[in-house]
Amino acid sequence: MKETDTDNSLVREISAEKYRYGFTTDVHTDVIDRGLTEDTVRLISERKGEPDWMLEFRLKAFRHWLTMEMPTWPHLTIPEIDYQNISYYADPTVKKQGPKSVDEIDPQVMKTFDKLGIPLEERLALSGGVAVDAVMDSVSVKTTFKQTLAEKGIIFCSMGEAVRNHPDLIRRYLGSVVNYRDNFFAALNSAVFSDGSFVYIPKGVRCPMELSTYFRINASGTGQFERTLIVADDDSYVSYLEGCTAPMRDENQLHAAIVEIVVLDRAEVKYSTVQNWYPGDENGKGGVYNFVTKRGLLKGVDSKLSWTQVETGSAITWKYPSCVLQGDGSQGEFYSVALTNNWQQADTGTKMIHLGRNTKSTIISKGISAGHSQNSYRGLVRVAEKADGARNYSQCDSLLLGDECGAHTFPYMDIKNETAVVEHEATTSKISEDQLFYCNQRGIPMEQAIGLIVNGYAKEVLSKLPMEFAVEAQRLLAVSLENTTG
Amino acid sequence: MFEKNYIELFQENRALVERGSSGVMNALRDRALESLKTYGLPSKKLEEYLHTDVSAWFEPDWGMNLARLDMPVDMAQAFRCNVPNLSTLMYFLANDSYAESHSASRVLPDGVIAGSLKEISDSNPELVSEYYGRLADLDKTGTAAFNTLFAQDGFMVYVPDGVCVEKPLQLVTLLQSKVDLLVNRRILVVLGRGAQLKMLLCDHALSANSFLSTQVIEVFAGQDSRFELYDLEETHTRNHRVSELYIRQEAGSWVHADSITLNNGSTRNSSFVTLAGRGASLSLNGAAIADSSQHVDNLTFVDHREPDCTSSELFKYVLDGQSTGAFAGKVLVRPGSQRTVSQQTNRNICLTRQARMFTQPQLEIYADDVKCSHGSTVGQLDDNAMFYMRQRGISEKEARMLLMLAFVAEVIGMVELDALRDRLTRLVEKRFRGELSQCEGCRACR
Known part of the structure; x- marks a missing residue:
């Protein structure tokens, strides 16, 4: 009993670890007035110099959004959000056109990304490294290695640029996976979205480097509503990474993004996220609301999409990266580690919609709750009538560190085909005393032992991340847990 | 949506309903009426009822025996016990009225009270009012309010502290009518400290009419008590059943509850178990075999409120034809309920x-x-198992049957009463062979 008491007292020592990315950058940012009306939508479209069809797309979404109400079904306590008290567009680059060279970027912005460990100068990147699209607030400040990629026919640019330069592709695919009617935040995003990345991998091309987008919220009183679209044409391959941070502020900032992925015949997309938005302080004050719709349409035969996410940030996380397995033989994967600490809340998981024959999906979800946090896994596996031979395996494990946090699982299985084989397993437990004892016995202090065990627990997911990210993710897990556990 | 008609029906016939019932039961009707007005009947709009539109079952113009007209059913003739070698204390509910039977002489241990809920609440109102309606949750959408509003009679068993009822108690509910009928059954089980009881519920439909039965069972399992409940449904495709089982377990109590759907039309069983005392243990199981357009929906909610409690759930479905099955199981572990062990399959x-x-399935854990x-x-x-058996000369039909039987056997195997377990195994086998198209043993299909 005594042992447990000591554990609990340690658990109550809430993390004093500072959020490493919590600084702000003093850069002149052009922020539009707060509030959301049809005029706001027109203003955003005008600022971005968009064609009429894009404005129409936004307005249609906005009018639909007005008819919707914010859903209440998640296992989250969300304070009321005043959508009229947010600024929907903030441009730190000020210039009307995107910068032509690195030299044209505000040195402060450059410094910010340097400080975040994202080199915007190609010469500084490791050889064969990562191409980066750096997005600050509502605008993409720089996309590296564009030229190298263009030689292979790969398009990697900001969404704003894509609307101007590749209207055919955008008109064809934008909103084809996540319709503006899909949900409340999809409608909101479709109305006011700003820069995200656009990726097009042509037929038969294997993208020679990792593509990455780094999202940074900087300005206060704003939200970030980025939109990302990835199209992998037949027989192509791409690995895409996404990272995100925000300054420490007392206010809550809204991040409502959409990620759409279209995977054609025999193509493969790997999408990895290390989500590290500001989670709020130890009393639950401030932090980013991360309400994101991510979905991939596996349109082609034998196509493959793999979502890997490490969620350590955000005050509230509410997202379900999903796969619509339409092509025969397509495969969807979802690997997730979600760690919540202090007063963080997460309701995350995935949806696997099996429509084609012989489609396969795997779900591995690891939840870790500490402090006063609430961590839920919510997942749907749907097998449609014609999806013969569909196969799903889901495993959701939850680890509880402390007696004041919660871990919940809500899996839904909806099977309409008798040839489907669907398996779901979930376990919830605390760290085994035996494992801790074993580590302690060998001179490993409690905190390190927990870090070790948690990393081992999450290894199945971390091993799916590209190397640079895996190291970062491991470090993040350790930091997020520091001083929180006994 | 259809509750309005029923509310009017009740308001017009309140005196009639109350005359056929007891003071204790009548005392709750105002609250039930308010609840039905506020929450209504559960429709598909509610997540818990996503796959079963219970409110639609109430749409037809059902007959209700509010005037308590005599609907004679000769129990002994109509029904022969489906479980031979199982000597039971047998009681009958004909539609929703308690019926004295001649089939079994019943000698109950001292202090045990069993019989008509209405009569016991007339003769012993203090005892009944302490328990009646205390567990059934009226503050939510469900059919408990509807049942509480209209139920006029039912069955009650009270086992005082330290008393063990050796013989299993069998309650047979028979549905027989010349018109389509809506019945509201109410069952109350109270076990004192250290009391023991085994109970078998057999739900049968004798005539070919359509039926809708609402059933509310409230079980109070006192400290260190042991209770076994087997709820067996053998009705037909024109039967609709919505049953709510509420169990409250005190410290150290042990409860085993099985619901087995062998033959039915549309069934919704909800079980709500509260583990309210330290060290309580629950085993909650179910099996459903459905074909043609049969529908079986089981919802379970296990609420771990105290430390050191154990709960295990096992539900298995075999679905043939165009049948549909639904299972939603939630386990809630409240703050402080340390050392909880809970397993759900x-x-x-x-x-x-x-x-x-x-x-x-759902887990919500705060400890x-x-x-x-x-x-x-x-x-x-x-496929491998099928191939193995085919290779050994077993016909495809037989091999399928054996596999299905083995699949369900895991649930049946948990039945603690030997004779009942054997009998259930046989019934399940007959069911898979298609020989059990109607409830066995009743005159209607003999």
Whole structure:
């Protein structure tokens, strides 16, 4: 009993670890007035110099959004959000056109990304490294290695640029996976979205480097509503990474993004996220609301999409990266580690919609709750009538560190085909005393032992991340847990 | 949506309803009426009823025997016990009225009270009012309010402290009518400290009419008591059943509750168990075999409120034809309920393309020193096992049957009463062979 008491007292020592990315950058940012009306939508479209069809797309979404109400079904306590008290567009680059060279970027912005460990100068990147699209607030400040990629026919640019330069592709695919009617935040995003990345991998091309987008919220009183679209044409391959941070502020900032992925015949997309938005302080004050719709349409035969996410940030996380397995033989994967600490809340998981024959999906979800946090896994596996031979395996494990946090699982299985084989397993437990004892016995202090065990627990997911990210993710897990556990 | 008609019906016939019932039961009707007005009947709009539109079952113009007209059913003639070698204390409910039977002489241990809920609440109002309606939750959408509003009679058993009822108690509910009928059954079980009881509920439909039965069972399991409940449904395809089982377990109590759907039309069983005392233990199981357009929906909610409690759930479905099955199981572990062990398993076999299964296990955990797990699968019969048997000269039909039997046997095997277990195994086998198209043993199909 005594042992447990000591554990609990340690658990109550809430993390004093500072959020490493919590600084702000003093850069002149052009922020539009707060509030959301049809005029706001027109203003955003005008600022971005968009064609009429894009404005129409936004307005249609906005009018639909007005008819919707914010859903209440998640296992989250969300304070009321005043959508009229947010600024929907903030441009730190000020210039009307995107910068032509690195030299044209505000040195402060450059410094910010340097400080975040994202080199915007190609010469500084490791050889064969990562191409980066750096997005600050509502605008993409720089996309590296564009030229190298263009030689292979790969398009990697900001969404704003894509609307101007590749209207055919955008008109064809934008909103084809996540319709503006899909949900409340999809409608909101479709109305006011700003820069995200656009990726097009042509037929038969294997993208020679990792593509990455780094999202940074900087300005206060704003939200970030980025939109990302990835199209992998037949027989192509791409690995895409996404990272995100925000300054420490007392206010809550809204991040409502959409990620759409279209995977054609025999193509493969790997999408990895290390989500590290500001989670709020130890009393639950401030932090980013991360309400994101991510979905991939596996349109082609034998196509493959793999979502890997490490969620350590955000005050509230509410997202379900999903796969619509339409092509025969397509495969969807979802690997997730979600760690919540202090007063963080997460309701995350995935949806696997099996429509084609012989489609396969795997779900591995690891939840870790500490402090006063609430961590839920919510997942749907749907097998449609014609999806013969569909196969799903889901495993959701939850680890509880402390007696004041919660871990919940809500899996839904909806099977309409008798040839489907669907398996779901979930376990919830605390760290085994035996494992801790074993580590302690060998001179490993409690905190390190927990870090070790948690990393081992999450290894199945971390091993799916590209190397640079895996190291970062491991470090993040350790930091997020520091001083929180006994 | 249809509750308005029923509310009017009640308001017009309140005197009639109350005359046929007891003071204790009548005392709750105002609250039930308010609840029905506020929450209504459960429709598909509610997540818990996503796959079963219970409110639509209330749409037809059902007959209700509010005037308590005599609907004679000769129990002994109509029904022969389906479980031979099982000597039971047998009681009958004909539609929703308690019926004295001549079939069994019943000698009850001292202090045990069993019989008509109405009569016991007339003769012993203090005892009944302490328990009646205390567990059934009227503050939510469900059919408990409807049942409480209209129920006029039912069955009650009270086992005082330290008394063990050796013989199993069998309550047979018979549905027989010349018109389509809506019945409201109410069952109350009270076990004192250290009391023991085994109870078998057999739900039968004798005539070919359509029936809708609402059933509310409230079980109080006192400290260190032991209670076994087997709820067996053998009705027909024109039967609709919505049953709510509420169990409250005190410290150290042990409860085993099985619900087995052998033959039915549309069934919704909800079980709400509260583990309210330290060290309580629950085993909650179910099996469903459905074909043609039969529908079986089980919802369970296990609420761990105290430390050191254990709960295990096992639900298995075999779905053939165009049948549909749904299972939603929630386990809630409240703060401070340390050392909880909870396991939930739901396994399903869909035999045809049209058969559908919806399954939704849930864990909601607010304590850290727990071991909780759930597992859920939907699949078909194992091809390798089929091949193995075919190779050994077993016909395909027989091999399928054996596999299905083995699949369900895991649930049946948990039945603690030997004779009942054997009998259930036989019934399940007959059911799979298609020989059990109607409830066995009743005059209607003899």
